[in-house]
Amino acid sequence: MSPHRNPRVLTTALLLVLSAACTGASAGQDAPDRVHGAKPGAAGAGDPLFPKMGNGGYDVTDYRLSLDYTPDSNRLEGTARITARATSALSSFHLDFAGLHIRKATVNGRTAKAERRGTELVLTPAADLPKGRTFSTTVVYDGKPRTIKDPDGSKEGWIETDDGAVGLGEPTGSMAWFPGNHHPSDKARYDITVTVPKGLTAVSGGELKQRETHGRHTTFHWRSQEPMASYLATVAIGDFDIHTTTTDGELPQYVAVDPDQAEDSTKVPDQVTGVIDWESRTFGRYPFSSTGAIVDHLPGLGYALETQTKPYFADAPDEILLVHELAHQWFGNSVTPRAWKDMWLNEGFATYAEWLWEEDHDGRTAEQTFRDFYDGTDDESGGIWDFAPADPPNAAAVSDPPVYGRGAMVLHKLRQAVGDKTFFTILRTWVKEHRHGNADTKQFIALSERISGKDLTKLYDVWLFGKDKPAKP
Structure with missing residues (x-):
């Protein structure tokens, strides 16, 4: 014969157990899916010229984009699968994303709350993300992607062509066609699959891994194994x-x-x-x-x-x-600036490559080109003294003439100061030591002084940081 159990006694005991459990949680035990110290990630990367671009609290390692584009209606359907590592404990995080409708968002396979704040997409996962944890995010979206006007008035983002479209990203346009951490300091690998009407071609970065036609559509699969800043990603669709x-x-x-x-x-x-x-x-x-x-x-x-x-x-x-x-x-894509103010490391170097090419192919010497820029007789020399190339005054000036022409002049003065052999050693060492990474002006100056063994402070103060046109070339 089994003993008799009093229902009131059992109920009282159960309440005591539950109360003790709740007391234990309030005394310091984290609630399920919460991480001690977790807080929202920053809404920007802290860039002086583009404070709203990029995000804080995580580092992206991989983007897997699946896109389906219909040119007749300019409609884009996309799924972005993002793999990242939390650099701080996160209760929520931001992605840069302009326009387009969010159909679904998940973090680590669980539904995440998605909130639009202008060009920011804020995701709150079901579980906090511990610092150091690798996590996956999936965003499903569709609609008509935007064309964005740059601070300097030029067009970027998603731009329709006469037979398709192209996605262009510098400096902010990539957020028009896929969500991400859109700042040059966060580089990642890309895997992009694009489906378009049969007869059209979709071209992207990296290598074409597969092309497959199914009915009235063709899918192109592109993969970029080397890290890439998001402003360098593209999809060009057309004939x-x-x-x-x-x-x-x-x-x-x-x-x-x-x-x-x-x-x-x-x-x-x-x-x-x-x-x-x-x-x-x-x-x-x-x-x-x-x-x-x-x-x-x-x-x-x-x-x-x-x-x-x-x-x-x-x-x-x-x-x-x-x-x-x-x-x-080499200069910008493999070695990418940490911040947009260091754009002369891109444009000054690429402009000087033009001077070197001309010098090496029976044209003007780099010295002649330098003097044409100094005198204002070169067609591209207008406006090069408006500001110091290492100090663009605002976002609209990030691609202005001083960044290009005067940036190239800095390199020519460096070449004169250290000699050809040392100069080209500096350039080759720069792209070797920072291959597929990020670097800044301070690091380039330090490298040039280390390799040359010279104090180059005066040269850089006058030509790179000086606001006025030097008295003598």
């Missing part, structure tokens, strides 16, 4: 003639040319090969596993862009423009 070959150094080369530009672009594939081989001899080993170019038909865009492994041109480029944009694969 393209494709030219595949290898450089003299046996580097795979993929050049896509819009048929409207074909007649003026017949030399482009060979020119890409020649420029890459010359720049490899000049600056050191090419930093990526493939190269190429995209020649589109986008009248009025007004600029070319050094999108990683395949620079984007809105129309047929001349050879010197190829030299400039391909030089960025």
Whole structure:
């Protein structure tokens, strides 16, 4: 015979157990899915020129983007799968993302709360993220992507062309077509799959891993194994003639040319090969596993862009423009500035590559070009004294003439001060030591002084940081 149990006694005992459990939790035990000290990640990376770009609290390692684009309606459907590591304990975090509708968001496979705050997408995961933890985020979205106007008035973001579209990202445009940590200091690998109507081609950075037609659509799968800043990512969709070959150094080369530009672009594939081989001899080993170019038909865009492994041109480029944009694969793409104020490390170096190319191909010497810039007789010399190249006054000035022309003049003065052998050792060491990383002006100055053994303070104070035109060249 079993003993008799009093219901009131059992109920009282159960309440006592629950009360003790609650007391224990309030005495210091974390509630389920909470992490001690977790707090929201920062809404920006702290960039002086673009304070709202980028985010704090995590570092992205991989983007996997699956895109489906319909040109007739300019409709984009996307799924972004982001792998990142928490650099602090996070209760929520931000992604840069402008426009487009959020259909679903998850963190580590669990539904996350998604909130739009202007160009910020704030995700609150079901469980806090401990510091050091690798986590995955998936965002499903769709709609008509935006074209964004830069602070300087130019267009970027998602731009429609006469037969498709292109995604351009410098400096803020990538947030128009995929969510991410859109600051140059957070580089990551990219895997991009794009589905388009049959007959069109989707071109992106890295290598084409697969092309598959299914019914009325074709899917292109691109992969970039080397780290990339988000402003260098691109997708160009349209009717393209494709030219595949290898450089003299046996580097795979993929050049896509819009048929409207074909007649003026017949030399482009060979020119890409020649420029890459010359720049490899000049600056050191090419930093990526493939190269190429995209020649589109986008009248009025007004600029070319050094999108990683395949620079984007809105129309047929001349050879010197190829030299400039391909030089960025070393200076800007492989070695990327920590902040936008260091843009002269991109543009000054790519501009000086033009001077070196001309000098090495029976044109003006770099010294003659330098003097033409100083005297104001070069076509590109207007406005170079407006501010110090290492100190753009605002976001609108980040691509202004001092960053390009006067940035190149700084390098020429360095070359004069240390001699050719030491100068080119400095350049090659710079791209070798910071390969696929981020670096800043202070580090370049320190490197140049270490290798040359000279105190170069006066040179940099006058030519890099000085606000006025030097009295003597």
